[in-house]
Amino acid sequence: xxxxxxxxxxxxxxxxxxxxxxxxxxxxxxxxxxxxxxxxxxxxxxxxxxxxxxxxxxxxxxxxxxxxxxxxxxxxxxxxxxxxxxxxxxxxxxxxxxxxxxxxxxxxxxxxxxxxxxxxxxxxxxxxxxxxxxxxxxxxxxxxxxxxxxxxxxxxxxxxxxxxxxxxxxxxxxxxxxxxxxxxxxxxxxxxxxxxxxxxxxxxxxxxxxxxxxxxxxxxxxxxxxxxxxxxxxxxxxxxxxxxxxxxxxxxxxxxxx
Numbered sequence: 001x002x003x004x005x006x007x008x009x010x011x012x013x014x015x016x017x018x019x020x021x022x023x024x025x026x027x028x029x030x031x032x033x034x035x036x037x038x039x040x041x042x043x044x045x046x047x048x049x050x051x052x053x054x055x056x057x058x059x060x061x062x063x064x065x066x067x068x069x070x071x072x073x074x075x076x077x078x079x080x081x082x083x084x085x086x087x088x089x090x091x092x093x094x095x096x097x098x099x100x101x102x103x104x105x106x107x108x109x110x111x112x113x114x115x116x117x118x119x120x121x122x123x124x125x126x127x128x129x130x131x132x133x134x135x136x137x138x139x140x141x142x143x144x145x146x147x148x149x150x151x152x153x154x155x156x157x158x159x160x161x162x163x164x165x166x167x168x169x170x171x172x173x174x175x176x177x178x179x180x181x182x183x184x185x186x187x188x189x190x191x192x193x194x195x196x197x198x199x200x201x202x203x204x205x206x207x208x209x210x211x212x213x214x215x216x217x218x219x220x221x222x223x224x225x226x227x228x229x230x231x232x233x234x235x236x237x238x239x240x241x242x243x244x245x246x247x248x249x250x251x252x253x254x255x256x257x258x
């Protein structure tokens with residue numbers, strides 16, 4: 001069996017998330033249907049990140065196993081012919097049999113965008129959280145610096161998660177501003193269910209004086225006794241970049257930044 005590594009982008013607006021669902025359309029389901037049509041095989045497509053409903057991906061990675069004789073150069077074109085236009089495969093690579101998008105060592109970067117304007121362009125609206133407020137970049141970065149390093153992030157994990165180990169290592173956590181848009185970039189070795197959206201929601205609560213900085217710190221320092229409560233809307237979140245230690249697929253050589 002061959003192990004095929006796919007690199008793809010998608011707009012998550014119309015979908016129930018990455019993972020296959022019984023009564024709704026998911027990214028995984030559409031990819032598996034496309035693989036079935038071009039190979040005749042019922043393969044499971046594994047993703048690096050299980051994005052939620054409405055969350056986008058600028059750099060998602062996936063894998064399936066196949067006995068198909070289709071050349072590696074033809075996989076992307078063949079799969080794209082079977083997928084809707086808001087899901088695009090940009091490259092395919094044949095990996096060794098042990099390679100897996102979730103379990104092979106890598107780092108993920110997520111991006112979240114808040115637009116603080118009272119009127120947001122309809123071309124931007126599906127990709128931002130519209131939240132008219134007075135930006136305070138200094139405060140946002142003071143808060144976001146606290147999460148850098150290894151922490152127990154259970155206070156920023158959905159109660160629906162069954163994960164036992166809540167420790168994650170964050171290498172980058174920074175806010176920037178472009179016009180009326182506040183852009184949060186966070187990079188780490190892994191993320192819990194709803195973690196980024198709960199972090200953003202907590203930052204916003206401090207900005208709106210609904211939570212103090214000390215209360216935010218309690219979520220990090222006493223996670224057994226405290227729980228983040230505001231989950232930022234899904235449309236502002238994007239799985240922005242994944243870097244594998246052993247993969248030859250390069251972000252710079254595949255497609256332009258957005």
